[in-house]
Amino acid sequence: MKKIFLTLLVATSLATTAQEKKGIFTISGTVDTYYTSNLKDNSLGSIGxxxxxxxxxxxxxxxxxxxxxxxxxxxxxxxxxxAYGPRANAANAYEGAINQLYAYYRASEKITFTLGQFNTFFGYEVISPAGNFNYSVSYLFNAGPFSHTGLKMDYEASEDLSFMLAVTNPHGITAGANPSTNYQLGFQTGYKGQYFNLAYGADGFGFNDVLYLDYSGGFNLTDSFFFGINAAYSNSSDADAGYQGVALYLQNSFSKKFSLGLRPEYYQTTAGKGDASVTAFTLSGNISLTENLNLIPEIRYDSLNDMIISGLSAQNNITGATLATVYSF
Incomplete structure (x- = not known):
């Protein structure tokens, strides 16, 4: 019996040592498709x-x-x-092929350095729909930035408190290389799931003094109800333009397989020639058909008085219905 136990112990030790020598390799991802319809005659644009x-x-x-x-x-x-497909192309400077590509080094239990392209630390929503409750994205998300290319340092002061410092290329650069000596500086502090984000510098669109401020976080008000919030502000004196807005995320889990969420949002662009604003209300359901497959039915209403949604010539409101599937593996 002792020999059997000793043999198993040695075999387990060798397997663990071999795994440590080889490292850990993982593959994961998502695939999403949808159907959408604008519930208004002659509506050609999309809020999808x-x-x-x-x-x-x-x-x-x-x-x-x-x-x-x-x-x-x-x-x-x-x-x-x-990442490949229309959603990736719209949110990625490298035409969707590379969503993220980076190397990291854990200098200690608290400090990690990352070099390469990584998704933005800004905002509440992310590029992959698997990371969002709603399928369509908010105006705040679409205002960007989406990704950064550069160096960042993450410092975990404790289980509740964290800091991040970054030096990156201007996020609007599409060719990969930085043709100038202008950069963007980033900072984040997080405390118990609440995050304050800041970035300042060149945006890659010809302006070098762009300031971005962002708060994102949320609270579990009950065992089933979650309240999230994203508020952001941006301004450039050189561009004489900016934006500001707030989006709320009200989500209730009725069971392990069904949740319902409402996202009201107000978004305003500012400029010397005049301001413009839009409000949007998005009601989304999350139905878990299987452990990996999620069905998202969604109704969205956008209303504006002085800002034209792209593709909706002279229209000041639109209602859209979307049915999406998101598979995660």
Whole structure:
């Protein structure tokens, strides 16, 4: 009996040692598709996926295929996050092929350095629909930035308190290289799930003094009800323009398989020639058909008086219905 136990112990030890030598390789990702319809005659524009023009107006559409390859060994690792499709193209400077591509090094239990392209630390919503409750995105999300290319340092002061410092290329650069000596500085502090974000510098669109401020967080008011919030402000004296807005995320879980959420949002652009604003209300259901497949029925109403939604010539409101599927693996 002792020999059997000793043999099993040695075999387990060798397997663990071999795994440590080889490192850990994982693959994950998502695929999403949808049908959307504007519930108004002669509405050609879309409020479906991203306002950057990635959504079809009345019909079936593709979101994106997202595959994440990661490898970690010891204190270091790499992540290659590849994304293809209209949603990825609209949100990515590299035409969707590379969503994220970076290497990281854990200098200690508290400090991690990351170099490469990584998704933004701003905002409440993310590019992949699997990370959002609503399928369509908010105006605040679409205002960007989406991703950054550069160096960042994350410091976990405690389980509740964290800090991040970043130096990156201007987020609007599309060619990969930075043709100037202008950069963007980033900062984040987080406390118990509440995050304050700041970025300042060049935006890649010809302006070098752009300030971005952002707060995102939320609270579990009951065991089933969650209240989230995202508020943001941006301004550039050089551009004489900016934006500000707030979005709320009211979500209730009725069971393990069904949740319902409402996202009211107010968004305003500011400029020397005049301000413009829009309000939007998005009601979304989340239905777990299987452990991996999620169905999202959604109704969205956008209203504006002085701001034209892209593709909706001279219209000041639109109602859209969307049915999306998101598969995660």
């Amino acid at each position: 996926v991203l306002y950057g023009g990635s959504g079809v107006a009345n019909g079936f559409g593709l979101g994106m295929a997202n595959t994440i390859f990661s490898y970690e060994k010891g204190k270091a690792g790499v992540v290659a996050d590849l």
